[in-house]
Amino acid sequence: MFCTFALSYFAELSDIYAMTTIAHLHIEVINIILCDESISFKDIMSLAFSCKKFYNLLTTDNAFWRKKFYQRWPYLREEYDEHLRLENKSFLEQVKAGVKCKKELWHYLSLMCIHQRFGKLADFDVDFTHFHSLFDPDKSASFMNYYFFVNELTNFLTDPPMKSDFRLTLCIKKLFLYLQRYRLKKKMHEFLNYPEKQQILEKAAFILAQWYQPQKCMSYLYVSTSLQKIAEQVLECLRKENPAHSIFSISEEQLFLWADNNIDDNHWNSIEGRQIIESLCKVLYNLDFRKAIYKFGCRRYILQYSYIDCVLQDKIGTTIILATIYHSVARRLGIRCDIIFHKPNMDYLLCWRAKYHTTNLKEKECFCIDFRRDEETVSTNYCPTINSAKYGINEYTKESPVKVMTYMNIDLYLKSEPKVFIRQSYQELRSLINQIHL
Incomplete structure (x- = not known):
């Protein structure tokens, strides 16, 4: 008899919760759900555009987007967080910029792979002119683009897909090395131009170790x-x-x-x-x-x-x-x-x-x-x-x-x-x- 009562009770609960939608959930519960790593930016924006309530909620919560931002680009925290905090920028806008950089990067890599397939890679990347313009602040690019590119390439090199293409891996390594050398040359020049009082030896040793x-x-x-x-x-x-x-x-x-x-x-x-x-x-x-x-x-x-x-x-x-x-x-x-x-x-x-x-x-x-x-x-x-x-x-x-x-x-x-x-x-x-x- 107890079993029959329990089954009946849980059946009623199921009917009640079946009528509950995500709109009825508390905002903190929704936030926890959306902060799960399996929830993509696309999923979140689809929810935002489903109704005015979610749009106002999700497009104004900077703390939420900060969490999702570092979830997607974890290597950016040390170099990047200070700039964003000082400039008081919206993390949603940074997410949009990061997604745009990812598309540009993979488009450029696809072109590199095509040229490599036809044996023209040596001619294609003599000076990386087009790619350089995507991240160099001196060429009107955002300084943040460099960090997006490095983070994206680092993610691939540390955890490559099981069936990654050999040509793609080679191009990624070549591009990653180019980015690192570019950044370190700038750091080197900055260090050499510092007044002697600010030329800290451990910084010099760190630049060379990099x-x-x-x-x-x-x-x-x-x-x-x-x-x-x-x-x-x-x-x-x-x-x-x-x-x-x-x-x-x-x-x-x-x-x-x-x-x-x-x-x-x-x-x-x-x-x-x-x-x-x-x-x-x-x-x-x-x-x-x-x-x-x-x-x-x-x-x-x-x-x-x-x-x-x-x-x-x-x-x-x-x-x-x-x-x-x-x-x-x-x-x-x-x-x-x-x-x-x-x-x-x-x-x-x-x-x-x-x-x-x-x-x-x-x-x-x-x-x-x-x-x-x-x-x-x-x-x-x-x-x-x-x-x-x-x-x-x-x-x-x-x-x-x-x-x-x-x-x-x-x-x-x-x-x-x-x-x-x-x-x-x-x-x-x-x-x-x-x-x-x-």
């Missing part, structure tokens, strides 16, 4: 956040050892200023400066940062040792990238130290002095931050610290950020195996090296 890893989706936010976390650990270590240090009375605004700008002198006296450097060395030692060791005659070179994003993750790197990490963390704590190339030792050193603009000879004394612990000494209890006598440096000339960037690039280029690069990009690499030297 150049040599063109198909990797990278984030400068990861690099800057990783360095900031190390700086915070140094502060924790310093607080335990020297709780009365003056840095703990510094404002957050000052710390942010040091993070984004090179500093011309130390902000501490000799004793407090040493205390920060000793804490820095101790933290990076405990985090197991160390120099990579290469065996003579071994052709296999792991390029990851020269990419700052990989070194921050794996803790093993070349001396110049390790020096950059030490330098970048020290700068965030008000410490100026300089990377120099030490010819007698044929390696990079990190030099520090208590004061740089002083007539006091004692404060002008040079020291080396001995950071070059390698994999062979990893099991020892030796912790790198300040060393004055080991390298015999009494005076040195500071290397500019652009010069250090040149060192980074030459280090990467000379140690890279030829097969790392595709043939078409060789001349571009040569031109980039020339630009850096200039």
Whole structure:
């Protein structure tokens, strides 16, 4: 009898809900349904045009379109969100622009595939003139188009269809590389034209890491956040050892200023400066940062040792990238130290002095931050610290950020195996090296 009653009850509920349409649902429920990844832009606009209520509802909800926008173009968030927030643009309009870019991109790719089929691809893309006009702001295109194109190509390369055409994949890789090189050349020129105070070394290292890893989706936010976390650990270590240090009375605004700008002198006296450097060395030692060791005659070179994003993750790197990490963390704590190339030792050193603009000879004394612990000494209890006598440096000339960037690039280029690069990009690499030297 209970079963009969239950069946009758559920039958009545079914009749009631059968009469309910989507128009009767609460707006939050509708929003949840439409935010599902399976619901396309076309589906949403079809619903919007079904009645005035939905049209007014769906075309004015910027938060909803923001969610759908990043659902469709997830790689745009870091580069793109700040511009939209500052300009207060409608995300619905950005969705429309993104759909238009997608159509233009796939139309251009179809033309590339046709030319490749007839063996004319080399002539077709000599300068990418038509495609360039679709995303270059200098040619009246929206700056946002570049990010749409990169995101679309990245989606294909990271998750290609099961039956993707070989010619199409080849064209996509070629176009993606062209876009990346274009953007990085602009970033390079911007960096070289910054005042020296804003030529931050980790930015230089990141640009070069992007150049040599063109198909990797990278984030400068990861690099800057990783360095900031190390700086915070140094502060924790310093607080335990020297709780009365003056840095703990510094404002957050000052710390942010040091993070984004090179500093011309130390902000501490000799004793407090040493205390920060000793804490820095101790933290990076405990985090197991160390120099990579290469065996003579071994052709296999792991390029990851020269990419700052990989070194921050794996803790093993070349001396110049390790020096950059030490330098970048020290700068965030008000410490100026300089990377120099030490010819007698044929390696990079990190030099520090208590004061740089002083007539006091004692404060002008040079020291080396001995950071070059390698994999062979990893099991020892030796912790790198300040060393004055080991390298015999009494005076040195500071290397500019652009010069250090040149060192980074030459280090990467000379140690890279030829097969790392595709043939078409060789001349571009040569031109980039020339630009850096200039």
